[in-house]
Amino acid sequence: MKIGALIVAAGRGARAGGDIPKQYSSLAGRTVLAWSVRAFTSAGIADVVVVIDPEREELCRAAIGNAARLVAGGTTRTASVRAGLAALADSELILIHDAARPGLQRATVAALVAAIEDGAQGAAPALPVADALRRIDASGRVNGEVERDGVMRVQTPQAFRGDVIRAAYAALPSDAAVSDDIAVARANGADVVLIPGDPKLMKLTYPEDAALLDRMLAGERITCVGSGFDAHRFGEGDHVSLCGVRISHSKGLLGHSDADAGWHALVDAILGALGEGDIGAHFPPSDPQWKGADSEKFLRHAATLVEQSGARVLHVDITLICERPKIGPHREAMRARTADVLGLPPSRVSIKATTTERMGFTGREEGLAAQATATLERPG
Ligand code: MG
Numbered sequence: 001m002k003i004g005a006l007i008v009a010a011g012r013g014a015r016a017g018g019d020i021p022k023q024y025s026s027l028a029g030r031t032v033l034a035w036s037v038r039a040f041t042s043a044g045i046a047d048v049v050v051v052i053d054p055e056r057e058e059l060c061r062a063a064i065g066n067a068a069r070l071v072a073g074g075t076t077r078t079a080s081v082r083a084g085l086a087a088l089a090d091s092e093l094i095l096i097h098d099a100a101r102p103g104l105q106r107a108t109v110a111a112l113v114a115a116i117e118d119g120a121q122g123a124a125p126a127l128p129v130a131d132a133l134r135r136i137d138a139s140g141r142v143n144g145e146v147e148r149d150g151v152m153r154v155q156t157p158q159a160f161r162g163d164v165i166r167a168a169y170a171a172l173p174s175d176a177a178v179s180d181d182i183a184v185a186r187a188n189g190a191d192v193v194l195i196p197g198d199p200k201l202m203k204l205t206y207p208e209d210a211a212l213l214d215r216m217l218a219g220e221r222i223t224c225v226g227s228g229f230d231a232h233r234f235g236e237g238d239h240v241s242l243c244g245v246r247i248s249h250s251k252g253l254l255g256h257s258d259a260d261a262g263w264h265a266l267v268d269a270i271l272g273a274l275g276e277g278d279i280g281a282h283f284p285p286s287d288p289q290w291k292g293a294d295s296e297k298f299l300r301h302a303a304t305l306v307e308q309s310g311a312r313v314l315h316v317d318i319t320l321i322c323e324r325p326k327i328g329p330h331r332e333a334m335r336a337r338t339a340d341v342l343g344l345p346p347s348r349v350s351i352k353a354t355t356t357e358r359m360g361f362t363g364r365e366e367g368l369a370a371q372a373t374a375t376l377e378r379p380g
Pocket of ligand 1: 230231232255259260261264
């Protein structure tokens with residue numbers, strides 16, 4: 001069967017405390033919408049249509065790239081589903097999913113597809129109700145009971161044979177209020193089965209849901225420590241750049257870029273924790289565009305890689321090794337600059353200095369060296 005997935009993401013409701021719609025907020029290193037798109041594509045469904053608020057097209061593209069087709073939604077969920085169905089006119093099996101359920105797993109998609117291929121007209125994941133259900137009055141007092149037996153909590157995606165759901169929406173009065181697509185299909189006489197649901201498919205509704213979903217989606221996280229080392233030779237000049245701070249000195253540092261050994265060691269430490277090679281692989285010294293470059297560029301690049309990997313820098317520690325210049329007077333400025341570029345509080349950045357007691361190349365003041373460690377938390 002030709003399968004299409006339709007994700008309804010046109011809602012304008014923002015997550016509590018946020019100003020962007022909740023489907024574009026970030027959970028465990030990915031936007032809420034991107035999690036669902038990824039579940040469908042990883043289940044082998046190539047045709048994914050996302051129905052969006054056209055004013056959010058840019059935000060949507062930033063979130064999912066070209067992984068799905070975008071369709072402009074309407075003012076109601078029903079109108080948005082109609083728009084999505086029109087874009088999937090030749091699909092024989094259609095899965096309709098709410099973007100606010102980012103915990104979709106491949107196995108659920110596969111089970112829904114199997115149910116329709118086995119002959120069901122419609123299928124949806126559902127979970128039993130564990131808690132007692134009570135009716136309340138306007139003041140919040142209990143005034144009745146709801147029998148829990150035979151009651152299920154229905155989730156999305158809801159899967160349908162293409163002809164069944166198209167006919168159901170065609171027959172639906174334009175002003176009808178419906179709770180979900182099963183209701184639309186059943187109103188037109190369709191037979192719908194339920195398959196086992198998934199607690200991870202919980203809907204992002206209340207403020208506390210975000211933290212819970214974040215933990216569920218993050219999966220295993222590991223703590224990685226990367227180390228870096230760098231050295232640069234002294235030459236003619238009147239200043240050095242160390243950890244983003246310009247320090248007047250009787251010599252300069254030679255190097256292809258600004259020769260900020262402190263930040264170069266730090267970049268290597270971050271790349272090390274990510275398993276992303278070394279600074280030379282990312283910024284080849286043979287490339288003229290890095291000649292005299294401000295090392296802030298390198299550190300910002302490392303910070304971007306951290307974010308793209310769904311990782312987080314927990315702490316960095318840099319040791320500068322030189323007889324001169326004296327680091328002490330500049331330590332707090334270096335800390336502040338480094339923390340600023342990495343988006344960390346200064347308390348997560350340590351800058352230390354030592355000499356080598358006049359031994360070796362740093363002791364003879366032929367050059368200076370730096371070493372760094374970066375502690376990152378990232379997906380395992
Ligand atoms: Mg270097």
